[in-house]
Amino acid sequence: MHEDMSPETRLLRSTEALIYAHGINATGMDAIVKASGVSRKSLYRLYPTKEALITAALSRRDDRWMRWLIDGTSEGGAIQRLRAIFPMLREWFASPDFHGCAFINAAGEIGDPGSDIRAVSQQHKRRLLEYLNGLCGACGFSDHEEVARQLLILIDGATAVAMVTGQAGAADSAGRIAERLLQTPSPSDE
């Protein structure tokens, strides 16, 4: 299986899949060695500890996930791009191996706030917020930073609810909220 990739790629791919499916602590190095086909020696030469490997795998997932989001929202103006996020989420939630946001799961599992794993999760949310912020700015919203924060909450909320309840329709509900935010960016009354 996948012998045509470099050992490092095979390693990160397998690690990413295993920890997403079973969690970080429940995934042993043995399982990673077996799934990746990379020897223990090579593994520890590339990444000296399990934490370093997990960090690298999550960082790779950050890249892939952001590219998936950006590529899937590449048509139309900024508002259309923001709108396109929620149907994408719906498809993701309905995919058979969906298990929530890997970064929320990782941060929730790791207690130590100084862990590199927590730092990667924070960085992922920063990157996502930055992307949303750029689009909201292009929409001309005066309070675009606040709108971006609100969209982040909608995305992560829908993801968490879909993971726990199994209902992909959470993406639709979040999309309907987003629709309101995008229609009238500043509260009209009050």
Add this chain to the structure above:
Amino acid sequence: MHEDMSPETRLLRSTEALIYAHGINATGMDAIVKASGVSRKSLYRLYPTKEALITAALSRRDDRWMRWLIDGTSEGGAIQRLRAIFPMLREWFASPDFHGCAFINAAGEIGDPGSDIRAVSQQHKRRLLEYLNGLCGACGFSDHEEVARQLLILIDGATAVAMVTGQAGAADSAGRIAERLLQTPSPSDE
């Protein structure tokens, strides 16, 4: 420490605190025995497996959390009660040992969909949704079930974002979104 409580209460209390702080898999039975002051024999007599103990501890947390929410939103009419949720969340997020939603964390950590732990997490979200649904119904919204689902997404989204980023202000952003949902329950245009 807390010798005046029953062994079962001490056990569940310590278990709840430990798994919330460090995760399920990273919490050993040894740590639970030491923290609770309950002997191994009594522990395994009350709960025959770790999973049973964790399930009971999470179920207790479900009760406590829901009571915390309901008691904190007991003043005024239904709309005021819904509004009161978000300031409560803000305080919770800012508390020193805040570590996200224990049920999202648990579901994210446990891979097996048939696990009892996942069932408790689902039940908690059902309970929370039911409470929101009751309040939304009392508000007279025609689409009160949808509004309740949307509020659930806001609550869980703010909780997840606050956990990963450490910013308690996520509760304020979610509260501002909720304000809009409560002001104009049905989309006026489209």
Add this chain to the structure above:
DNA sequence: TCTAGAATAGAATGATCATTCTCCATCAGT
């Protein structure tokens, strides 16, 4: 073909895991 270096499979290590067992102290009923 011969050899040095690198990568492999997998055993060894020592810690920790959940769970069970052993031994001892406590205590109620007679």
Add this chain to the structure above:
DNA sequence: ACTGATGGAGAATGATCATTCTATTCTAGA
């Protein structure tokens, strides 16, 4: 005081953990 059961502390068990080591195979260069 004696007995029988109960619960406690903590050792034993056997599995699994992350990490290191060993012994073997492969490969590149002369």
